[in-house]
Amino acid sequence: MNKKKLSERDICTKFITPALEKAGWDITTQIREEFPLTAGRIIVRGKLHTRAKNRRADYVLFHKPNIPVAIIEAKDNKHSIGDGMQQGLGYAEMLQVPFVFSSNGDGFLFHNKIATDGVIERELSLDEFPSPEVLWQQWAVHQGLDEQQTDLVAQDYHSDGSGKTPRYYQLLAVNKTIEAIAKGQNRILLVMATGTGKTFTAFQIIWRLWRSKTKKRILFLADRNILVDQTMTNDFKPFGSAMTKIQKRQANKSYEIYLSLYQAVTGTEEEQNIYKQFSPEFFDLIIIDECHRGSAAADSAWRNILEYFSAATQIGLTATPKETKDVSNIDYFGDPIYTYSLRQGINDGFLAPYKVVRIDLDKDLTGWRPDKGMTDKNGNVIEDRIYNQKDFDKTLVLPTRTQLVAKKISDFLRQTNRFDKTIVFCENIDHAERMRQALVNENGDLATESSKYVMRITGDNEEGKAELDNFIFPESKYPVIATTSKLMTTGVDAQTCKLIVLDQNIKSMTEFKQIIGRGTRINEDYGKFYFTIIDFKKATELFADPDFDGDPVQIYEPGPDDPTVPPEDEEPIIIDEGEDGEEVIIDFDPEGEGEDEGEGTRRYVVEGVKVKVASERVQYFDAEGNLITESLKDYTRKTLTKEFTSLDDFLRRWSSAEKKQAIIEELAEQGVFFEALAEEIGRDYGPFDLVCHVAWGAPPLTRRERADQVKKRDYFTKYGEQAQRVLEALVDKYADEGVTQIEETQILTISPFTELGTPIEIIKDFGGLDQYHKAIQELEEALYSA
Missing domain, CATH: 3.90.1570.30 (tt1808, chain A)
Structure with missing residues (x-):
């Protein structure tokens, strides 16, 4: 051999x-x-x-x-x-x-x-x-594992027989957690980007600890009813009858796996603290989902649960660890034992990438100042000062600005798909309502067809909140566009959301990453592979922050007597539960988002101010995780010159390839979009000429020009009469459809080849299959020798 x-x-x-x-x-x-x-x-x-x-x-x-x-x-x-x-x-x-x-x-x-x-x-x-x-x-x-610890670490994960196994980063997260627990670590933090399967990872951790009887009673805490219910029916389903959900006023102690809302077991009155019906030693493992929210604050009611069950091993799950001068969950859980970032998820292809359409409006850039003594729509004298982007829709409302934003959103959807799920993040509830009205007017045909085409989904509006599930479910056509302020920043699993609009001042990295996370899920069944961010408020400048996807670091260790009031912009929402056990979700309002801005605060409404687009550009996410502004040609040129050292290098690779299709597919996998380049440069050019022209400036020849040059050379005379007819037909096919078509023998089963004989007869005319393939390669050499 x-x-x-x-x-x-x-x-x-x-x-x-x-x-x-x-x-x-x-x-x-x-x-x-x-x-x-x-x-x-x-x-x-x-x-x-x-x-x-x-x-x-x-x-x-x-x-x-x-x-x-x-x-x-x-x-x-x-x-x-x-x-x-x-x-x-x-x-x-x-x-x-x-x-x-x-x-x-x-x-x-x-x-x-x-x-x-x-x-x-x-x-x-x-x-x-x-x-x-x-x-x-x-x-x-x-x-550093002893025999007993090794037995725990080696416990199998759950398999449902479908062949679904954890992804590599989920394996790492699970194994590192089990190893840490085996070594006696009782406070553990896992940081995993939105959409990377935190709940599935939590299930595998619990399963291995439960099956090995290392942990016998387990509590999974979340802060949304929908999160608990989805967890029970999806990832946690294998626990079956061993699992229950803790309801208000219920503390059945006969189960092993418990799921609960934080607020279902806590309250302002002692009798509302259902968790105290369990002894402090009852649970030996607690998983805290979305632990960047209220549980990070040392004086929160949610933290009280964790301190009550302090003897239990506690695992915090988060996409965005909360680290401010006032709040630290690293202080509570310790440094993350594993981090899988948004950038890693996008680079690995498990999360959807994004492109950014950055639109700057002239009044946002230059500001606006009223004339002396000028009054607003309601007759109020406008305070004389320069109002800038931070003021708009908070202390100053320009209806023409809102209308322009709504028009740009609607224009984008008309160019893509008017039924792409869209979330518009506004400054406050009032802004969200005005934006809803403006979008309805911009899309009157579809809004007339269904009143739910555009909906305001905010914490104060029951009709809007009732449609949240329909917005999330891929099967539901409506609502299509949701205007919101804070309600949808987190915990909303919008798999098919293809457009996120930022018309909100966002300075908090935590909130920014949560908002971006609304678009990062991939759903191939519904054609969701990427999403677009339209940014009117320069929020995407946070992508340039070196901490955007860096490892979490503790910036502050709160002392025992330090105040822990959540800072502005850091806590997206407050969630509580009403008397009937249903969730009451209220927009957090640090700067006065609601109708009542507080005593002494006035919102001026000024009509008739002209607002126009100052600049508009498209940015893409590159392989290094940076947003770049470049044309399709620029990107293609950069990609090709990385792959090939020179034009001669490309020509050598092209001529030596048995099939040109292999090189075309390889370049396509790196983002060389031949179809789009052909639209831009000329549809009659093939991949070879597009590459040579874009990367090295070579004058391109059309496929027909290349075919005609071969015919002029009397190239076919060395073949027999029947083979010549076949080759002439192949050259014409190349001119019409390109090189990849003539490389496949299946082409012999269609017209005009069927008129020249069966595929077997045609191949026989060349002396056999090997000789036929050799003739095709020589024909390609002739086509590209120019």
Whole structure:
């Protein structure tokens, strides 16, 4: 057997997998081949999107199905034994495993990050691959786990038989939590971006601790009824009859898994504190969902629950840890043991990326000053000063500004899809109502068709709140546009929200990340791969903040006597529960969002002030996580010059490729949108000419021009009469449809080839299939020799 002729897959099947089985690795439970790590980042330009190639490891070895311990990166035998090591080390960093192997079928290069003898890399023969027991023992010793702790860490996660397994970052979050608990840590913080599966991760943590009987009574706390109910019917469903929901005035102690609203077990009166019906030692594990909200404040009623059950292990889940000079949940839970950020989620392809349409209005930039003695709509004399962006819709209302914003939103939807779910974040409830009216007037045809096309969804409006579920559910057509102030900043799982409009001053990083999180979920069934942010208030400048997706750090340690009043802009909403047990959700109003701005505060309404767009630009999220402003051509040029060192390098790669389709697909995965470039430069140009022209300025030739040049050269005369007819027809097909069509033999099953014979007869005219493929390659060389 000549190894040099074997493919990488053959090397795996014939050499690597047998070596693993011989070393004692179980092929069904411990060896995972082509293990997917990422989904492939979604790249967006204009209205088009594509997925980059996903990252996957050739092998991941598991001690148990839940604990990865080693990576193997395979190469074909034309490579050296260590050629896959650097790639394998990258995968190992993602999965945080200490053992990495590279192989070309001759043996293994073994990289041991925790080697005790100082030799980090060594070569092993195929017969020397270490057994599962050897690697597991080294791993456990390095982790500092004794035998009892190791048994807990090795407990299996739940599998429903559907093949759904935790993503790599969920595996890490679960395993790190279990390891921390095994070592006796009782306060744990997990930071995971909105939409990355915090509840599923929590379920797997609880399942392993519950099944191992390490934790026998568990409490899951959330702050929304809908969150508790969805959790019970979805992720937590396998707990079945062992699970219950704590209602007001109910404290049944015969269950093992309890779910509850914070406010269902707390109250201002002692008899309302249902949690005190349980003994302080009753629960031995408490999971606190969305712990960046009220539970972060040391004097909150929610924190009282945690302190009452202080003997329990407590795990905080959050997308945005609250860290201000007054409030710290890092102070309570400790530093996060694992963080998976919004940026990581987007780069891995698990979260939807965004493009930003930044619209600056002239009065926002230059401000507005009233004439001396000028009165507003209600006859009030307007205070003489310059009013700027921070004043608009708070102390000063310009109806023409609201109308212009509504028009720009509506124009965008007309260019994309008028039924794309949209959230418009306004300064306050009054602003949200005026924006609703303006949007209704801008979309009179659809608003007449359904009064729910545009709805105000704020804490004071029962009709709007009643439609919140319909806005969230992908199956519900209405409402389409929701105007809000604070109510929808968090806890709203709007999977199909494609447009977020910011007409609100946002200075809080916590609130900003929560708002952006409303759009980050992907729903491929409904065509949701990315979302757009239209920003009227410069809020997206926060993307440039170095702390936007940095690791959480504690900036303040509150002392025992320090005040803990939530600062302005940091607490999105207050949630309480009414007498009937239903949630009462009220907009938090630090600056006076409601109709009553407080004593001595007046809101001027000034009509007739002309407002116009000063500038408008589109920005995209690049591979490094930065918002950039660039055209499709600029992005394509940058991508191509990264991939190819020069035009000659591209020409070599193009001419040596057996199929040009492979290069076209590879570039498309990196965001080279050939269809969009053709729209911009010319639909008659093929991918080859588009690349050469955009990246290196070469004059492009149309497909027809290339086809005509080949015909003028009497290229076909070296073939027989029938083969010439086939090749001439292929050239015409190339001119009409492009190179990828002529590379597939299926083209012989359509007209005009069916008039020249059957596919078998046509291929026979060339002397066989190999000769036919060779003729196609030579034809492509002739087409591109120009």
